[in-house]
Amino acid sequence: xxxxxxxxxxxxxxxxxVRVVGDYIKLKKSGTxxxxxxxxxxxxxxxxxxxxxxxxxxxxxxCGASGDVFTFVQKLESVTFPEAVRAVAQKIGIPLPKASFxxxxxxxxxxxxxxxxxxxxRACIFFEEQxxxxxxxxxxxxxxxxxxxxxxxxxxxxxxxxESGFLLRDRLRxxxxxxxxxxxxxxxxxxxxxxxxxxxxxxxxLYSKFRNxxxxxxSSESGKVIAFTGRTLxxxxxxxPKYLNSPETPIYSKSRVLFNxxxxxxxxxxxxxxxxxxxxxxxxxxxxxxxxxxIASSGTAFTEAQARLLARSSRNIVVxxxxxxxxxxxxxxxxxxxxxxxxxxxxxxxxxxxxxDLFLRRRGRDAYGEALRRSPKxxxxxxxxARHSFxxxxxxxxxxxxxxxxxxxxRVPHRIARDELAVQVAxxxxxxxxxxxxxxxxxxxxxxxxxxxxxxxxxxxAERILIRAxxxxxxxxxxxxxxxxxxxxxxxxxxxxxxxxxxxxxLHAGLASEALLQALMDAETPSEDLxxxxxxxxxxxxxxxxxxxxxxxxxxxLLEGAVDALRRRHLERRQRQIKAQIVEAERLRxxxxxxxxxxxxxxxxxxxxxx
Numbered sequence: 001x002x003x004x005x006x007x008x009x010x011x012x013x014x015x016x017x018v019r020v021v022g023d024y025i026k027l028k029k030s031g032t033x034x035x036x037x038x039x040x041x042x043x044x045x046x047x048x049x050x051x052x053x054x055x056x057x058x059x060x061x062x063c064g065a066s067g068d069v070f071t072f073v074q075k076l077e078s079v080t081f082p083e084a085v086r087a088v089a090q091k092i093g094i095p096l097p098k099a100s101f102x103x104x105x106x107x108x109x110x111x112x113x114x115x116x117x118x119x120x121x122r123a124c125i126f127f128e129e130q131x132x133x134x135x136x137x138x139x140x141x142x143x144x145x146x147x148x149x150x151x152x153x154x155x156x157x158x159x160x161x162x163e164s165g166f167l168l169r170d171r172l173r174x175x176x177x178x179x180x181x182x183x184x185x186x187x188x189x190x191x192x193x194x195x196x197x198x199x200x201x202x203x204x205x206l207y208s209k210f211r212n213x214x215x216x217x218x219s220s221e222s223g224k225v226i227a228f229t230g231r232t233l234x235x236x237x238x239x240x241p242k243y244l245n246s247p248e249t250p251i252y253s254k255s256r257v258l259f260n261x262x263x264x265x266x267x268x269x270x271x272x273x274x275x276x277x278x279x280x281x282x283x284x285x286x287x288x289x290x291x292x293x294x295i296a297s298s299g300t301a302f303t304e305a306q307a308r309l310l311a312r313s314s315r316n317i318v319v320x321x322x323x324x325x326x327x328x329x330x331x332x333x334x335x336x337x338x339x340x341x342x343x344x345x346x347x348x349x350x351x352x353x354x355x356x357d358l359f360l361r362r363r364g365r366d367a368y369g370e371a372l373r374r375s376p377k378x379x380x381x382x383x384x385x386a387r388h389s390f391x392x393x394x395x396x397x398x399x400x401x402x403x404x405x406x407x408x409x410x411r412v413p414h415r416i417a418r419d420e421l422a423v424q425v426a427x428x429x430x431x432x433x434x435x436x437x438x439x440x441x442x443x444x445x446x447x448x449x450x451x452x453x454x455x456x457x458x459x460x461x462a463e464r465i466l467i468r469a470x471x472x473x474x475x476x477x478x479x480x481x482x483x484x485x486x487x488x489x490x491x492x493x494x495x496x497x498x499x500x501x502x503x504x505x506x507l508h509a510g511l512a513s514e515a516l517l518q519a520l521m522d523a524e525t526p527s528e529d530l531x532x533x534x535x536x537x538x539x540x541x542x543x544x545x546x547x548x549x550x551x552x553x554x555x556x557x558l559l560e561g562a563v564d565a566l567r568r569r570h571l572e573r574r575q576r577q578i579k580a581q582i583v584e585a586e587r588l589r590x591x592x593x594x595x596x597x598x599x600x601x602x603x604x605x606x607x608x609x610x611x
Contacts, residue, residue: 007097008070008085015088017056017069023091024076027051034548040076041065042315043272050548057531059544066544068531078221078265078313109250115180116251119172120217120225123186126171127159127215127228136160138233139214146281147361152288155263156280159215161230165207181206185227185246210244216259216280218246221309223262227252229280243279255303258310259283259296265313267292273316275348275372276302276334277356282320285357289365291372302334307341315341318375320348320356335378339411345378379421382408383428392429401429402439459542462569463513465562466502467546468554469494470520471530494559507566510573515539568608575604 018035021027027035030050039049039060048062059066065075073084089096130136131153139160143153152158161168172181181187187206213230220226227246232239246252260283268274275294277283283296297306310317319335338345348371350359360368376384386404391397405425412418419437426433459467472494499521502508508517516539523533530543578601585594 007089008081011085011089011092011094012056012069014094015056015069015092016053017058017072018051018053020069020088020091021051021058021072024072025049039063039065052548055530055547057544057547059541059548061545061548064537064541066531066541071531078309083222112180112183113251115176116184116249117224117226119176119180119184119186120227120251122172122175123168123184123228124157124159124215124217124225126168127161127217128157129159130162130167131158131160131214135162142214142233146285146357147288148281148284149288152284155287156260156284157217157225158284159217161208161210161213161215163212165211168208169206178206183249185209185249185252209246213244216284218252218257218259219262220251220257221262221265224251226257227254231281253305256305256309258306260287261295261309263287264293264295268295268310268313272314273318274310274314276317276319276321278321282356285360286320286368289360289368291368297334302337304337304341307337307343311341311343316344318346318348318372319378320350336408336411339378339408340413342413346375347378347381348372348375349381379408379424383425387428398429398431402431402436406439459513460565460569462562462565463508463511463517464546465554465558466498466508466517466566467513467520467543469498469559469562470517470523471495471543471547472554494554497559498563501563505567505570507563507570511566513539513542516543571604571608575601575608578604 018027021037022035025037025040027037028047030036033052033054035051035053036047037049037051038044038047039062041060042063042065044062049058049060049065051058057066057068058072067075069088070081070084073079073087074081077084077087079087086096131139143158148158169181169187172186176184182189186209188209189206210228210230212233214233216229216231217225218227218229227249229246230244232242232244234240245254248254259280264274264287271293273293275286275291277286277294277296279296283294286294295310317338319338321334335345335347350356350371354362356368359371382405386392386401390400390404392401402425409418409421409425412421422436423433426436502517502521508514511517516535519533519535519539520530520543523530530547531540533540533543535543578597582594582597582601585597
């Protein structure tokens with residue numbers, strides 16, 4: 001979000017979103033203030049992507065993507081917010097300012113991040129150099145044995161951490177103080193008895209975390225080295241973990257990084273799918289074989305942050321994890337999240353004993369490409385797995401198969417897709433689809449899911465009108481004799497009037513749009529960036545869709561009718577509540593409550609009859 005008076009706010013005020021978006025996709029004028037085109041964030045043949053020239057935001061009615069000019073550039077270019085601001089500024093010819101910070105803490109954080117990036121770049125160069133020295137002969141031999149050639153070594157900047165725990169420390173010490181070296185995650189340290197935690201001589205206790213390991217740099221989306229994975233060359237008790245990863249640091253969060261995404265991003269966009277493998281060696285082998293749209297999860301299950309990162313380039317993915325127990329477990333967790341995040345998934349199963357790297361070395365590129373082309377859809381794969389795992393010819397086996405499949409089907413966010421899957425499962429397992437749908441409904445009522453994707457909110461016309469009113473910034477002329485909210489003025493400020501009515505009468509309480517209406521009421525000014533309000537994603541999409549379809553003029557009569565409709569709805573809801581309470585009071589023979597409720601019922605009935 002742009003802060004008033006900031007450089008980003010200046011850029012946003014001067015940038016024309018139609019011009020910026022038009023540099024990426026072809027837009028066609030549609031109406032007085034909208035431009036439409038094919039959405040760049042999902043595959044479509046009929047334009048559903050709109051840009052609002054007046055309100056300066058975009059919205060896709062197909063995939064729901066929406067935001068401002070910076071959000072558009074962020075998503076399409078897969079860059080950070082500051083990078084998007086700089087990119088837009090350059091497009092419209094605004095000179096870039098020198099870096100400035102809001103305070104000492106922010107400046108210190110920026111200096112720390114810059115120093116850590118510099119330290120990792122220098123460490124990467126050090127490891128690359130060590131690989132070419134005589135001490136790196138064993139590492140080179142290992143890489144050659146794994147089919148990693150010189151080109152792949154250069155492309156992925158593979159290196160070697162020597163046995164000495166002090167060479168890297170001594171290389172970095174002239175350029176970085178002890179605080180930076182400790183924060184880098186590249187070093188461990190021992191504290192001798194009687195020595196202070198920090199001070200003169202304490203740095204001598206620092207030693208390299210990575211020793212006698214083949215080093216794989218991990219880069220950010222922009223290609224900056226931010227961490228390492230080290231593969232041991234030791235055996236026996238001295239080996240330690242087979243793979244040792246950098247710890248979390250101010251520049252590295254494992255759950256927010258995908259290995260090789262910086263190199264694979266363009267290929268993923270061009271081919272519109274990604275290949276997901278488990279580890280760095282698999283990723284390097286697949287990439288070196290010519291499949292440049294490959295990424296790795298570094299041996300862990302996918303996270304929501306990683307899924308969002310990948311979704312910027314494509315929502316189509318082929319998962320090719322190892323078939324062993326650990327690989328299957330990682331794949332299961334990753335697939336569960338990818339399904340919930342609405343990815344279109346295929347699975348590339350390999351024969352037992354083969355990981356992607358070994359498969360390519362033994363059977364070659366063409367065989368892998370053919371296996372890739374024949375990858376089944378995820379749910380086809382699951383159904384076949386259920387059929388082979390359980391005796392589906394017996395009633396008990398069918399129950400077991402259905403119980404195995406139900407949790408997977410429930411993760412699908414769209415009801416229509418779940419229904420289609422139910423029909424498919426029923427046909428292949430030989431059961432009644434109606435029975436399976438009933439099981440789905442029953443499980444849905446009782447399940448507790450960590451990922452919930454709500455159905456699209458259905459609003460009344462009155463709610464939509466009041467949302468438009470609260471989002472407006474101008475005034476409407478009130479003709480003689482109209483009285484939209486019992487406060488006749490020559491000018492009507494629809495936002496102020498809607499705030500007054502809803503705030504006083506709480507007509508929006510219990511509505512599907514309650515959270516959205518309340519957020520609009522709480523917004524400080526009508527000119528506030530509406531797309532930057534703290535909304536749930538479903539509410540943000542809902543707001544964007546409503547504002548894109550402002551075809552009907554917002555008149556005082558329209559606002560009056562919307563308020564009246566909500567008042568009627570409020571009375572009808574209260575009428576139903578009173579009736580239920582009367583029945584309960586009669587059952588309990590509570591004469592006092594019954595008398596009070598009957599009086600209220602008469603008042604509500606009269607109010608409804610008068611409307």
